[in-house]
Amino acid sequence: MAELVMCEPTELYNILNQVTKLSRLTEPNYLCLLDVRSKHEYDESHLITARRVxxxxNQYLIPESVDLDCVRYCVVYDNNTTSLDSLAEGKDDDDNTDKDKGRLLLGPAIECGKVLKEFTRHPVSILRGGYECFSAMYHFLRTQKIIWMPQELDAYQPYPVEILFRRLYLGTFxxxxxxxxxxxxxxxxxxxVSMEVGPFFVGDPNKLLHIQVEDSLEANISSFFRHLCHFIDVHLELGxxxxxxxxxGISRSSTAIIAYLMHQREQTLKRSWTYVKKCKNNVCPNRAFVNQLLQWEEIILGGLITGNLDQLY
Structure with missing residues (x-):
C-alpha cells in the first residue's frame, strides 16, 4: 500500500512539463491528475489533462481507464487543501469527537487519496493549496477541455521547467x-547556451547572455561560469x-544551471545535480562538462567532494 504525500505547486508544474522527444503527457502511465471538486467547478475550469473523480x-469512484498500479505520478487536488496534518483524524475520547467526526474534517483530496493509495505502488500526492493556489500561480495551465486526443497531446508545447520559483527556468531553444x-x-x-541565435533580446547585453559553445567533448564551458553566475545574480536582484x-535543454544549459546552483548555494556538484535532475528528469551534461563542473566544485568549496561520477547519471 502506498502513502499520502503533499505535492508542491512547482513540483506539479514540473511534472506537467517533462519532455522526451514529445511531452511526457503523451505517455498513458506517466501522470494521473485527478480533480475532486464539484462538476460545476470542474466544467468551469480545471488543470490541463485533469480528470474529474x-x-x-459518498464513495469516490476510481477512473476505469487508468491502471493506477502502473501510473508513475498520481496527483489529486480539491479547492484548497494545504496540509495532511492540519486535517487530522478526530480523537476517540471524552470530548464527544469520534473517528467518524474526524474524518468529516478531511479535505476531499485527502479522502480520495486514502482510497487511491490502496491501488498504487507509488505515493499518492495531494496538491498543496489545491486548484486555487496552482491556478493563481500558473493560470496558463487552466483549461475547460475535457478530452485530449493523442495528436493534441503530441502537439502540446511544454513550458520550461522551474528551477527557482518564478525566477529561473531551464528550457529548450x-x-x-x-x-x-x-x-x-x-x-x-x-x-x-548554444550556437544558434534566438529571436529575443538580440543586441541587448543587459538582457541576453549568449554563450556560444558546442555540445562536444572538446568544448570549454567552464570559462563562462563566473560570467553567467554574475549575470543571474544581478538579474535576480533586479527581480x-x-x-x-x-x-x-539537456547538456549545455543544464551544466550552466548546475554551475549556478553550486555557486549560489555553495554546495556540491552531486547535490546541485540531484536538484536539477528532480526538476528536469532528462538532464545529462556530457562527460567533459561534468569534469569541468568538478573543477568548479574545487573552486567553490576549496576541494573535491563529489566522488563516483557514475552515481550522477
Missing part, C-alpha cells in the same frame, strides 16, 4: 523562441525572470 453514495511562453512566464532575460536554454 465522480462519487456514488524552441521554448525560448515561443512568444506565448515568454509572455506567460514573464521572461525578461535569456542565457542562450528579473531568467530563462537558461540550449538546443534540447
Amino acid at each position: 465522480k462519487q456514488e453514495k 524552441s521554448q525560448a523562441c515561443d512568444p506565448k511562453i515568454q509572455k506567460d512566464l514573464k521572461i525578461s532575460a535569456h542565457i542562450n 528579473s525572470v531568467i530563462l537558461v536554454f540550449s538546443k534540447l
